Amino acid sequence: MRICWANTERFEEAQVVILGIPDESKSHSLRKGSSEAPHKIREISNIRDTYKRGDQISAGFPLGGINKKVYDYGNILRVEVAETIEKIVSRSKIPISIGGDHSISADIIRSISKKYGPVSLVYFDAHPDFISSSSGYYGSVVHDVLPDIDIKSSVQIGIRTPEQEEIDNIKKHGLSVITPLDILRDGITKVEKEILDRIGQNTYVSVDMDAIDPAYAPGVSVPVPLGLGSLEVSYLLKSIARKGIIGLDVMEVCPGYDIKDRTSHLASRMIAETISSLDKTS
Numbered sequence: 460m461r462i463c464w465a466n467t468e469r470f471e472e473a474q475v476v477i478l479g480i481p482d483e484s485k486s487h488s489l490r491k492g493s494s495e496a497p498h499k500i501r502e503i504s505n506i507r508d509t510y511k512r513g514d515q516i517s518a519g520f521p522l523g524g525i526n527k528k529v530y531d532y533g534n535i536l537r538v539e540v541a542e543t544i545e546k547i548v549s550r551s552k553i554p555i556s557i558g559g560d561h562s563i564s565a566d567i568i569r570s571i572s573k574k575y576g577p578v579s580l581v582y583f584d585a586h587p588d589f590i591s592s593s594s595g596y597y598g599s600v601v602h603d604v605l606p607d608i609d610i611k612s613s614v615q616i617g618i619r620t621p622e623q624e625e626i627d628n629i630k631k632h633g634l635s636v637i638t639p640l641d642i643l644r645d646g647i648t649k650v651e652k653e654i655l656d657r658i659g660q661n662t663y664v665s666v667d668m669d670a671i672d673p674a675y676a677p678g679v680s681v682p683v684p685l686g687l688g689s690l691e692v693s694y695l696l697k698s699i700a701r702k703g704i705i706g707l708d709v710m711e712v713c714p715g716y717d718i719k720d721r722t723s724h725l726a727s728r729m730i731a732e733t734i735s736s737l738d739k740t741s
């Protein structure tokens with residue numbers, strides 16, 4: 460099943476390529492099931508983000524519509540990430556990956572930086588994922604990709620439950636962090652400007668759905684209260700996409716713990732909203 464936002468059958472003409480990576484082998488979460496997310500998000504998109512008129516089923520439009528060609532590549536194995544991302548970015552298409560556990564992002568970022576060099580990383584997450592005493596799992600993503608990112612032009616958004624080791628690493632490497640309380644205090648437009656001023660030309664966006672408050676996104680592997688609003692995250696995604704991104708991933712949806720599939724639906728919608736805003740001036 461393809462995501463409902465797919466509007467071409469031809470990979471060659473696509474500007475955006477959706478791919479699922481149903482793998483959670485490097486999660487340490489007590490909650491299992493993020494590997495079910497690619498299927499569930501596609502399924503829910505076809506149920507809730509479409510409408511039927513006569514015999515015709517069409518996808519609804521996100522705010523601003525979609526003027527890109529979007530191709531759904533289907534699912535790939537974790538071991539196929541490097542070759543698949545290379546195939547997509549070498550043709551100057553934008554990959555949008557659906558996980559799976561967050562460690563997959565490290566594989567994607569490594570591959571994408573082979574074309575673009577060190578990327579500006581915008582990392583939405585409740586957790587910094589900046590453990591250095593252990594590597595190759597969902598808690599060490601940022602440390603694992605340090606050679607592949609430009610840390611001065613990178614930013615973490617939504618952080619609210621760091622370990623001491625991660626706080627130390629954030630300081631040591633000078634990583635910019637925006638917490639939910641920062642957004643509450645400063646307002647979304649100030650934070651938006653701060654992010655846009657920081658990021659460079661080659662920006663990769665990684666979204667751990669646990670950045671969002673469990674009230675909006677209960678179906679995640681590691682939920683943490685006091686999170687971002689779904690509208691705040693979507694607003695920032697659209698703003699960053701307008702400036703230009705080289706890729707996006709949406710990770711850690713855990714359908715078995717969801718409430719009426721609202722997290723999967725939100726993930727589908729956030730993907731559409733991001734595509735809608737790509738390279739637009741308004």
Ligand SMILES: [Mn+2]
Nearest residue numbers: 561584588667
């Ligand atoms: Mn994460």
